[in-house]
Amino acid sequence: MPLNRRFRLLVAAAALMSAAARAATLAVVDGVPITDADVAAATGGDLAGERLRVAVDKLVERQLILEIAERKGLAATAEEVNRAAALAAKAYGPNRDTSPGQFRRHLAEEITISHYIDLYIYPRIPTDEATVKAWFVQKAPSFMEKAPRTRAAREEEYPRYRNEAQYYYVRSEIARILGEEAAAARKSARVKVYVGG
Amino acid sequence: MKTLHVLSRSLASLLALAAAGYAAGDGNTDAPRKPARAMWVTTEALYNRAEIERLVATAAAYDFDALFVQVRRAGDAYYVSAREPYSRKLEGQPAGFDPLAETVRLGRLFGIEVHAWLNVNYVWPGPDLPAAPTHVARRHPEWISVGRDGRRMTGYSRRDLGRADAEGWYVDPAEKAFADYFAAVAAEVAANYDVDGVHLDFVRYPNYRFGYGEKARRRYMEERGAPDPQLLGFHKLDDGIFRPALGAEGLADRWYDLRQLEWLDWRADQVTRIVAATGKAVAAAKPGVTYSAAVWANPEHAYRYVGQDWVRWYEDGLVDVIIPMTYWGDADKLGALASRLEGCRPGHAGVYLGVGTFNHGELYTAETVAGLAGAPVDGVVLFDYDSCWAKPGVLPALVRTCPKEKPPCP
Numbered sequence: 253m254p255l256n257r258r259f260r261l262l263v264a265a266a267a268l269m270s271a272a273a274r275a276a277t278l279a280v281v282d283g284v285p286i287t288d289a290d291v292a293a294a295t296g297g298d299l300a301g302e303r304l305r306v307a308v309d310k311l312v313e314r315q316l317i318l319e320i321a322e323r324k325g326l327a328a329t330a331e332e333v334n335r336a337a338a339l340a341a342k343a344y345g346p347n348r349d350t351s352p353g354q355f356r357r358h359l360a361e362e363i364t365i366s367h368y369i370d371l372y373i374y375p376r377i378p379t380d381e382a383t384v385k386a387w388f389v390q391k392a393p394s395f396m397e398k399a400p401r402t403r404a405a406r407e408e409e410y411p412r413y414r415n416e417a418q419y420y421y422v423r424s425e426i427a428r429i430l431g432e433e434a435a436a437a438r439k440s441a442r443v444k445v446y447v448g449g
Numbered sequence: 450m451k452t453l454h455v456l457s458r459s460l461a462s463l464l465a466l467a468a469a470g471y472a473a474g475d476g477n478t479d480a481p482r483k484p485a486r487a488m489w490v491t492t493e494a495l496y497n498r499a500e501i502e503r504l505v506a507t508a509a510a511y512d513f514d515a516l517f518v519q520v521r522r523a524g525d526a527y528y529v530s531a532r533e534p535y536s537r538k539l540e541g542q543p544a545g546f547d548p549l550a551e552t553v554r555l556g557r558l559f560g561i562e563v564h565a566w567l568n569v570n571y572v573w574p575g576p577d578l579p580a581a582p583t584h585v586a587r588r589h590p591e592w593i594s595v596g597r598d599g600r601r602m603t604g605y606s607r608r609d610l611g612r613a614d615a616e617g618w619y620v621d622p623a624e625k626a627f628a629d630y631f632a633a634v635a636a637e638v639a640a641n642y643d644v645d646g647v648h649l650d651f652v653r654y655p656n657y658r659f660g661y662g663e664k665a666r667r668r669y670m671e672e673r674g675a676p677d678p679q680l681l682g683f684h685k686l687d688d689g690i691f692r693p694a695l696g697a698e699g700l701a702d703r704w705y706d707l708r709q710l711e712w713l714d715w716r717a718d719q720v721t722r723i724v725a726a727t728g729k730a731v732a733a734a735k736p737g738v739t740y741s742a743a744v745w746a747n748p749e750h751a752y753r754y755v756g757q758d759w760v761r762w763y764e765d766g767l768v769d770v771i772i773p774m775t776y777w778g779d780a781d782k783l784g785a786l787a788s789r790l791e792g793c794r795p796g797h798a799g800v801y802l803g804v805g806t807f808n809h810g811e812l813y814t815a816e817t818v819a820g821l822a823g824a825p826v827d828g829v830v831l832f833d834y835d836s837c838w839a840k841p842g843v844l845p846a847l848v849r850t851c852p853k854e855k856p857p858c859p
Contacts, residue, residue, distance in 0.1 A: 310696030358693035430697035
């Protein structure tokens with residue numbers, strides 16, 4: 253076989269293997285596969301090693317939360333999806349990262365989860381001044397860069413950081429509760445992960 | 450600069466003769482239409498009669514079609530108004546001096562359109578109160594915008610304003626009574642002066658940090674059934690919304706993203722309401738007058754940061770002419786924006802492109818304008834007259850390079 257033909261065959265075989273790899277199932281949650289195409293859509297790149305494992309774990313968590321929201325019958329309507337897609341396009345221009353179908357699909361899932369947060373998570377989070385202030389003084393995260401370092405200084409300067417603290421507090425509480433619910437759901441769900449240790 | 454002074458004086462006298470025979474329209478509607486050549490003129494050129502004469506003579510010498518003349522700069526009037534205070538910058542001028550009337554009179558003589566440029570939401574530089582008791586900021590301090598820190602701009606120091614990236618005090622666009630107030634201000638100008646157009650600028654929020662007054666937030670929550678936007682104050686929405694959110698943290702962020710999109714939409718609606726109400730009032734006061742607005746050039750930035758949904762204004766024909774202020778782009782970018790707007794679509798607004806002369810070298814304007822030759826724009830507006838005057842090469846170069854005809858519609 254001439255060398256250049258052998259080379260072309262090798263390239264074609266590599267391309268086939270690559271395509272097969274792209275469609276590879278990395279995890280399954282209650283029968284729903286998570287492929288590396290899903291990882292690529294969510295992260296914008298081909299990941300490997302620990303970063304891939306973390307991304308798959310987060311997609312598993314996402315799927316578990318989605319299933320909780322769907323069981324509550326909170327599915328997004330087509331009208332809601334259309335509206336959110338139109339507003340996103342207005343704010344950021346045409347979608348550049350995923351195909352319109354894929355974008356609408358993940359948007360629908362996220363609106364469903366958002367309904368769940370509205371009805372079942374957010375109302376459980378106490379947002380009174382004392383709670384937010386206590387959180388700020390004790391736990392203000394490192395990414396609140398300008399926040400004072402010491403607790404005493406935070407106590408004193410809280411009024412300046414009130415709104416910022418409220419935002420970060422609510423955000424972290426939503427994430428914490430969702431994470432706990434996903435962890436609980438995982439115990440009874442049929443989850444198989446094919447990457448990592 | 451001196452050369453230009455002499456040139457404009459001698460040309461002014463010559464052109465005065467020529468202009469005497471100029472009629473506003475020559476009746477030949479089939480003639481190819483060249484893109485309008487226009488300039489924004491800030492109030493500094495209106496401080497006295499001699500400045501106005503120099504302005505119009507220069508515009509005539511360089512074949513300008515239109516002047517956008519700033520006559521409401523900071524909640525004050527460079528015309529005679531029953532509604533707003535006469536500008537203190539005009540103190541010392543002869544009694545009855547009316548810069549807008551004078552500009553219109555000379556513009557008519559030279560066949561140059563005069564559009565009354567009104568700053569809308571920006572009303573005062575601060576931090577001290579305006580002296581005039583009839584100033585809108587004194588009569589309605591409750592209309593001045595509130596920051597997400599809960600403080601009204603009237604309580605901001607000069608340093609605070611700078612740190613918040615605000616030029617001065619703005620009326621909150623969500624203040625419903627202001628839409629009626631401003632519509633009446635614009636209608637007064639249209640009714641009392643023979644202007645060719647009414648032109649809006651600063652019709653927007655100062656930036657995303659403002660608009661958090663209790664009244665506005667309450668109305669938003671009622672109208673959209675959404676949580677308090679104060680909660681969103683520090684959420685930075687980015688185009689990651691086009692990717693699936695990862696994990697519990699990503700989903701928490703997405704919950705904010707979706708609410709942020711709603712808040713941005715509501716804010717943009719408040720600005721659009723002012724544009725629509727003013728357009729209606731102006732048209733009623735003077736049918737046929739050209740209604741235009743200067744806007745941030747990047748449509749998405751304009752929408753997100755300052756609430757200008759100007760693509761909607763353009764598409765819905767809420768204005769007759771939209772003028773993106775493309776001060777920072779090169780000719781290719783400007784052409785691309787013009788093409789994106791598809792300026793030929795019937796029922797839509799016309800498109801003039803704002804070109805910066807204040808922030809570029811003298812040849813930049815000429816090159817930029819020449820680069821627009823193939824773009825379907827209806828006009829070019831230079832910002833601004835003062836910088837053209839300070840850079841004597843700009844105007845002669847412009848005359849040579851400005852497109853002679855608008856490209857035909859496809």
